[in-house]
Amino acid sequence: MILTIDETRYEDAHQRDCARVAALLSDGESHSRPNVSEALQMTSTTTSRVVADLLERGLVIGEAGEKSGRGRPAIQIALNHSRLGATVVLMSSRSLLGVLVDLSGRVIGRCTADVPESADNDTMAARMRGLINSLLTDLPAGMSHVGTSVSVSGVVNVRDRKWLITSRWPHVRDLDLAAALAPVTPVVFVCRHLDAELTARTMQDGAQGRDSTLLLHWGWGVGLAYSVEGEPFMSASNPFGEIGHWRFNMLDQRQCGCGNHGCLETAAALWALLPQLRASWPELSEDEERVAGQLTSLDIAERPEIATAIHLMARSLGNVCRLLFPKRVIVTGPFVGNTALWKAFSDAFQAEGIMSGLALPVLVADRSSEEYAILGAVRPLLNLGLETFIRS
Numbered sequence: 213m214i215l216t217i218d219e220t221r222y223e224d225a226h227q228r229d230c231a232r233v234a235a236l237l238s239d240g241e242s243h244s245r246p247n248v249s250e251a252l253q254m255t256s257t258t259t260s261r262v263v264a265d266l267l268e269r270g271l272v273i274g275e276a277g278e279k280s281g282r283g284r285p286a287i288q289i290a291l292n293h294s295r296l297g298a299t300v301v302l303m304s305s306r307s308l309l310g311v312l313v314d315l316s317g318r319v320i321g322r323c324t325a326d327v328p329e330s331a332d333n334d335t336m337a338a339r340m341r342g343l344i345n346s347l348l349t350d351l352p353a354g355m356s357h358v359g360t361s362v363s364v365s366g367v368v369n370v371r372d373r374k375w376l377i378t379s380r381w382p383h384v385r386d387l388d389l390a391a392a393l394a395p396v397t398p399v400v401f402v403c404r405h406l407d408a409e410l411t412a413r414t415m416q417d418g419a420q421g422r423d424s425t426l427l428l429h430w431g432w433g434v435g436l437a438y439s440v441e442g443e444p445f446m447s448a449s450n451p452f453g454e455i456g457h458w459r460f461n462m463l464d465q466r467q468c469g470c471g472n473h474g475c476l477e478t479a480a481a482l483w484a485l486l487p488q489l490r491a492s493w494p495e496l497s498e499d500e501e502r503v504a505g506q507l508t509s510l511d512i513a514e515r516p517e518i519a520t521a522i523h524l525m526a527r528s529l530g531n532v533c534r535l536l537f538p539k540r541v542i543v544t545g546p547f548v549g550n551t552a553l554w555k556a557f558s559d560a561f562q563a564e565g566i567m568s569g570l571a572l573p574v575l576v577a578d579r580s581s582e583e584y585a586i587l588g589a590v591r592p593l594l595n596l597g598l599e600t601f602i603r604s
Contacts (some may be wrong), residue, residue: 214317214591221599229254229262230602237272237291240316244288263289270295270354271601291315296601297355298593299347299397300586301340302363303405305432305499306380309582310343312350313590315598321350332383337392344396358597359399362389363408363589365433367451367470373402376451379433379469379483401593406437406453407444408588409581413542414442415588423539426532426573428455429580430525431500431545432482438536445536455528456481476528480521482546488517504546504579513552522557530564533573537566540574548577 217235222228232252237243243251249259266272273292293315300311306329312321323346325339344360351357366378373390390400410427427437434456438445445452456477457470466478478484482503490496493510497503512518529541548554554577566572 214587214594215315215598216591216595217598222602224603226262226265227602229258230266231599233259233262233266234271234291234598234602237289240291242275242288242290248289269601293318294352294355296358296594296597297351298358298590298597299344299360300363300589301343301360302408302582302585302589303365303378303380304582305501308339308343310340310347311586312347313586313594314355315594317587317590317594319586320352321347323347327381329381330383331381333385333387333392336381336384336387337389340389340393341396344393348396356597356601357398358600359401359593360393360397361401361403361589361593362393363403363405363585364389365405365435367454368402368404369451370402370404373400375402377470379456379477379481382469399593399596401589401596403589403592404435404437404453405585405589406435408586409544409584410437410439410542410588411442411444411591412584412586412588413581414439415591416584424537426536426538426541428529428532428541428543429545430480430543430547431580432498434477434481434525434528436532438538455532458528460524476524479517480525485517485521489515500546500580504549507546507553508549508551510550511552512550513556518553519556522553522560526557526560526564529561530566533566537570538573540576542576542578544578544580549579 215238217231217238219228219231222231233248236248236251245259245263249256267274271292272289274287274289297312297314300313302309306327308325308327310323311319314320323343325343327336327339348357364375367376369376375384375387375389378384389402393400406427406429410425414425422441424440429435436453436455457475459472459474460476463474463478467473468475468478486496486498496506558575561575562572
């Protein structure tokens with residue numbers, strides 16, 4: 213369930229009742245007024261007043277149910293998922309993907325924009341505004357746009373809504389996303405791509421989602437997210453999880469896009485490995501989704517540069533586990549689909565261990581998920597939009 217409606221956030225009694233009814237209907241089922249009264253222990257008068265208000269404002273819709281016995285059939289009410297919508301902008305290799313999402317979390321519109329590697333802040337901001345404007349032209353009749361969630365890779369200050377560094381676009385630095393998008397959207401919410409994906413994964417994982425979980429992405433860049441009992445563990449203002457910029461003495465001669473030398477990414481990230489791999493396979497794509505399929509069948513695990521990457525990634529993950537002690541680790545990205553490479557990495561991680569007497573976390577290989585990233589990014593924005601709507 214994408215909506216998490218908290219009635220205690222409202223001081224006004226009528227607003228609390230509206231929130232309670234919306235929460236009941238957010239399961240996607242239709243209910244009659246008597247069902248609502250019984251389920252929420254509300255008087256019929258209060259129920260009628262609340263439902264009438266929500267019907268008038270279009271947040272719920274009503275239709276005649278099946279007739280049972282004599283008299284008119286009871287009116288069934290349901291949440292109108294098309295009343296509110298949010299836009300999401302997220303990174304997709306060296307492109308931007310924009311989607312329009314309704315209250316159920318369903319994607320009802322999408323568009324893309326290519327962004328050259330040479331793009332600076334102005335170019336990036338213009339591409340994002342273009343995506344949002346394009347999506348808004350297709351906004352369904354009666355839908356209100358609550359805002360835009362921007363899910364970015366790289367280093368981000370979530371509280372200040374600033375995109376600090378990204379290896380995809382080295383000339384994009386300290387981009388104030390709130391200011392850049394203010395002309396086209398009422399609200400700007402910013403999150404890290406990995407945090408959004410992990411949040412959605414733990415939401416749908418049931419009991420497993422309540423464990424401490426680490427999501428490690430090994431792709432164009434290297435980074436991680438961490439959650440405890442389904443809640444993301446991250447700083448409210450400062451960057452988090454940028455293990456791709458941990459520094460190693462053996463890499464001191466290698467310059468990283470972050471401005472330092474010796475970062476893990478200089479030996480393990482796709483951006484660093486791709487030029488060497490293309491010497492043997494020039495057709496390899498820089499798009500993570502495409503190159504994942506290409507790498508699956510290639511004999512790359514024994515190559516010296518890949519062996520070094522495996523060793524450093526396993527050592528880095530072992531150190532992270534000695535810091536956070538997760539119950540499970542999900543590794544995503546284009547490399548993990550190669551069977552021989554994944555086995556070598558798993559074996560190296562097993563050899564690392566954590567500490568004497570402590571079991572290693574469960575290690576899982578998976579593909580990155582666009583669906584999870586969208587749901588995780590849009591969820592807090594839709595909840596905020598619905599709360600604002602009810603207060604109005």
